[in-house]
Amino acid sequence: MAVSFCGLRLDHPIVNASGTFDAIAARRAFGDALLRDFPFSAFVSKTVTLAPRQGNPPPRLWELGAGMINSIGLPNKGLEGYLAHDLPELAALPVPLIVNVMGSSAEDVATLVRAFGEREEVAALELNVSCPNVKTGLLMGADPGETAALMDAVRPHTAKPLIVKLTPNCASPADVAAAAEAHGADAVSLINTVRGMAMDPRRPGEPWLGGGTGGISGPAVRAVALTQVREVRARVDLPIVGMGGVQRGRHAKDLLDAGADLVAVGTESFRDPGAGARVAEELANCEDLVHTQQPAPARIAHDG
Amino acid sequence: MAVSFCGLRLDHPIVNASGTFDAIAARRAFGDALLRDFPFSAFVSKTVTLAPRQGNPPPRLWELGAGMINSIGLPNKGLEGYLAHDLPELAALPVPLIVNVMGSSAEDVATLVRAFGEREEVAALELNVSCPNVKTGLLMGADPGETAALMDAVRPHTAKPLIVKLTPNCASPADVAAAAEAHGADAVSLINTVRGMAMDPRRPGEPWLGGGTGGISGPAVRAVALTQVREVRARVDLPIVGMGGVQRGRHAKDLLDAGADLVAVGTESFRDPGAGARVAEELANCEDLVHTQQPAPARIAHDG
Amino acid sequence: MSAPRPDRTLAPFGRRRLPVVGRETFGPYVVLSVADADGPAPDPGQFAMLAAAERWGGGADGRPFLPRAFSVARRHGDGRLEFVLEDVGPGTERLCELEPGDDVWLLGPLGRGFAAPRDGRRPVLVGGGVGIAPLMIWGDALGGATTLLGFRDAAHAAGAALVPGARVATDDGSAGHQGFVTELLAAELGGDVEVYACGPPPMLEAVRALCAEHDVPAQLALESGMACGFGACFGCVVPTRDGYVRLCVDGPVLDAAALAEVA
Amino acid sequence: MSAPRPDRTLAPFGRRRLPVVGRETFGPYVVLSVADADGPAPDPGQFAMLAAAERWGGGADGRPFLPRAFSVARRHGDGRLEFVLEDVGPGTERLCELEPGDDVWLLGPLGRGFAAPRDGRRPVLVGGGVGIAPLMIWGDALGGATTLLGFRDAAHAAGAALVPGARVATDDGSAGHQGFVTELLAAELGGDVEVYACGPPPMLEAVRALCAEHDVPAQLALESGMACGFGACFGCVVPTRDGYVRLCVDGPVLDAAALAEVA
Numbered sequence A, B: 001m002a003v004s005f006c007g008l009r010l011d012h013p014i015v016n017a018s019g020t021f022d023a024i025a026a027r028r029a030f031g032d033a034l035l036r037d038f039p040f041s042a043f044v045s046k047t048v049t050l051a052p053r054q055g056n057p058p059p060r061l062w063e064l065g066a067g068m069i070n071s072i073g074l075p076n077k078g079l080e081g082y083l084a085h086d087l088p089e090l091a092a093l094p095v096p097l098i099v100n101v102m103g104s105s106a107e108d109v110a111t112l113v114r115a116f117g118e119r120e121e122v123a124a125l126e127l128n129v130s131c132p133n134v135k136t137g138l139l140m141g142a143d144p145g146e147t148a149a150l151m152d153a154v155r156p157h158t159a160k161p162l163i164v165k166l167t168p169n170c171a172s173p174a175d176v177a178a179a180a181e182a183h184g185a186d187a188v189s190l191i192n193t194v195r196g197m198a199m200d201p202r203r204p205g206e207p208w209l210g211g212g213t214g215g216i217s218g219p220a221v222r223a224v225a226l227t228q229v230r231e232v233r234a235r236v237d238l239p240i241v242g243m244g245g246v247q248r249g250r251h252a253k254d255l256l257d258a259g260a261d262l263v264a265v266g267t268e269s270f271r272d273p274g275a276g277a278r279v280a281e282e283l284a285n286c287e288d289l290v291h292t293q294q295p296a297p298a299r300i301a302h303d304g
Numbered sequence C, D: 001m002s003a004p005r006p007d008r009t010l011a012p013f014g015r016r017r018l019p020v021v022g023r024e025t026f027g028p029y030v031v032l033s034v035a036d037a038d039g040p041a042p043d044p045g046q047f048a049m050l051a052a053a054e055r056w057g058g059g060a061d062g063r064p065f066l067p068r069a070f071s072v073a074r075r076h077g078d079g080r081l082e083f084v085l086e087d088v089g090p091g092t093e094r095l096c097e098l099e100p101g102d103d104v105w106l107l108g109p110l111g112r113g114f115a116a117p118r119d120g121r122r123p124v125l126v127g128g129g130v131g132i133a134p135l136m137i138w139g140d141a142l143g144g145a146t147t148l149l150g151f152r153d154a155a156h157a158a159g160a161a162l163v164p165g166a167r168v169a170t171d172d173g174s175a176g177h178q179g180f181v182t183e184l185l186a187a188e189l190g191g192d193v194e195v196y197a198c199g200p201p202p203m204l205e206a207v208r209a210l211c212a213e214h215d216v217p218a219q220l221a222l223e224s225g226m227a228c229g230f231g232a233c234f235g236c237v238v239p240t241r242d243g244y245v246r247l248c249v250d251g252p253v254l255d256a257a258a259l260a261e262v263a
Ligand SMILES: Cc1cc2nc3c(=O)[nH]c(=O)nc-3n(C[C@H](O)[C@H](O)[C@H](O)COP(=O)(O)OP(=O)(O)OC[C@H]3O[C@@H](n4cnc5c(N)ncnc54)[C@H](O)[C@@H]3O)c2cc1C
Pocket: A291, A292, A300, A301, A302, A303, B061, B062, B063, B064, B201, C047, C064, C068, C069, C070, C071, C072, C083, C084, C085, C086, C087, C088, C089, C090, C091, C092, C093, C130, C133, C134, C222, C223, C224, C225, C226, C252
């Protein structure tokens, strides 16, 4: 099931969702077995920012019946730390590297894009636009105009593929995707996490998460992902990386049917570190692609 | 646990969510027992439009592990049919009646508001603004300006309480709530369903729902509701009707703690028609208000 | 709200938790018995919404979440209700594994059941697969009736034991008549009969078309996806000549004449 | 990516489905045995992520969804792993009801375990409640060590049977010393000792403060909410003097000196 995406040739259509797999930490836990059985056809880094970030105070996780809420807060070593420590290690991965970057101004993002764009270890860049523009106060990825301005500012700085990662927390991700396309994006990816929160069961009225609010991921957002991917596909011709709640081959199949070209597995890797490879295999073998146990003809159908 | 809401005195803080309980149909199924044990402290009607609507073609329902997606399409008898047939029957309910209305232009909504505002059977009106403005093409409830204009158009037509029902499918429901408040709303209610869809397991690439996309409700959206209620509370002083995935007293408690004044039970009534009364009771008795089975002190805490 | 004249047996308001008191299998079908001594006697053709009291959820994709609709198949004098289940997905799978000692949540009886045959017509009951369920209680009420049952194969035809004396057709001829149950029905349509049918949509459509052709009245027990069962969600609509109707309150039994087609 | 020198026993990549082969209770604690003949021998202090292979989900609010972290409490020569569980929520509730014949998904061993005592110091093991688990395998590896265990009451102190010879304190005095286990520890801090502790945060904080006061080195096995267990989610951080560290890869055992406080 080899696929081509923005000029990259990938062994199968399943990559990881940014921030849900740390290949360097996984190497510490699993050793070289990780490289032998690497579950994804490309590796997407966690979001890198210009300056280092500590991330949000704990607790950072809240479990839902069908997923989780996180308020990790994008901890990372910052551009310099990443270039010095992480990039050399990630260059040893058996798959192309896509670096995800974020900044609170177009200039910051441009700096990141230029710096990573120059590195041959980097195959493509993903722009996390779920961030308020410090100048306008608007969430960059929630507003087509902001996204257009961002693309105009960063596009000149690299010839490498630029993937705009859309936020689901807006009225029309398709409008934002269209703006990204018109202003030079090579692909879009969606969905990022859906804004949500939980109350602390022991401190009435206080949020559980150290960051207050967080982002919902996992099966609870699958139906949101599906509809947004379909809406975006109806508006743009760009390749789409679809994600949100993928646990099985048939969930990936649904996103591909809805218009995605690649599918990213995020939260499911927490439950099963090999989920990427398993989903790719289920997809390739058309295993588990039917929802119900019995074929249609012999039963009383449900469609009135 | 009697509460006062927009001048109405209610026996407890639990009402139904619009479109999730049909008191007239329930009367056919349960007879007078329904009136004796009416589960809600006020009854909110399904959305009424100016002209009658058939609703969307089936299938209209898709089940999720933690909720459902519906594309019902707002079937209703239209203003005249409602006034003639439904209103007299609903007047017999033992609780105040709140009529939910929607229109595709400010004039339509104004007509509905005026007509219902004149009826003494009607205690308050809820405006479903999850509808595109046919003139501007914008979703009324996703845009603060649209909502302000709508309020300006309808506010003069009634002195009865106007509750604006916000949509979660926008970048900032709090901005919309602030606009509603500034332009004369008496309360806001949220959340409406979250846009989502499912693929037909038997027809690859085709949506399952007759309406294509639908709205997600139930536990899957509870964390979304909680965060939006909190964000809206931080911005407006209006009373808030909070809803989204409430199944137990502690879910209602969380919404109240987040800033809601009333809580609506929607999808849970499908599983348990008496859910409204049960939630009110759990809330009053502080039953089930703690998430975990054991008290904090004696265990290894989780908060590292 | 003036008290309407009830056109059905009313359900107590609220779901009730009831013990499972029996489980028997007939080929692929499970007959689940639930003790409901204080509940009303359902009209034949009425249904109930069922959910397991424990572990409802957590199956494939986390489902089931909503309760499921099942025709009441029989009621014993002690209030015991029988349901005939076929495992076709996460909800029926869970219900099919219940044993005496487990509990269910039950809401019902719901909907409008079968009406007596018009003008003293002779009732003919036609069932397909698990559609046998409402015909059992209806046959009981009628004191017996000609019953024609269609099944996929002999394994499924084990379900025919639930209606002693029924005539059977199987798609593959491995039991009874080889062919569709409508072929057995065609031979019955000579005199003044009224047909009562429940089964998969293609079978119901064949029954409808056949009866229309022979000018024979028919009452069809339909299915559709239901969230609530009591008219709350507007999810269960089926198209009729008069537009959409909610099957849970206006059905599940509809007069064939009201339908242009069973889709 | 140059091969780092492993500072831990590596986990096979991927979770493995393993049979439950034993279940014993000690008061409120359940000792679950899992057969892992092909798995590596964990370092004392390492943990595994566990989930029931069936019915993981569908409990309160539909949880559990994620796997849960548990210290490896013992490993037998045949690869059998023992875990000591306390039912505190939907995940542990489900795991506590598993019986031989059921399967679990296991990922591990994970994290960094205990380091040998510095400069030939005498190890003193201090546990609170279910924090006994990692001390069992560490005590085994040390060939026995002074072990002090604190429990809420005599019912919980039944867990002390897991470490023969351990001295016990209970909050209510219903078994052993009445009071905190740190009171027993204080009496041990005279000579050249190194303390190894696992238990609830207030206990660990008391141990940390006491050891700091007496200038005694201590290694603390901490807990935090974990989604993945292998460094993927950045959810399990705890604050150290050097900022946040991920407990699943940089712990769960941390040197007390690295911590300003156990919160
Ligand atoms: C009035 C009435 C009476 C009935 N009587 C009986 C009876 O006596 N005995 C009996 O066995 N059955 C009866 N049924 C049918 C029974 O209700 C269904 O078989 C049952 O609801 C299926 O649930 P499930 O979870 O097992 O299967 P589901 O997985 O829910 O699947 C059944 C069908 O639903 C569709 N589907 C698949 N996934 C989804 C989803 N996520 N959301 C929505 N739809 C989906 C597909 O078409 C699938 O084939 C009756 C139905 C009605 C309406």
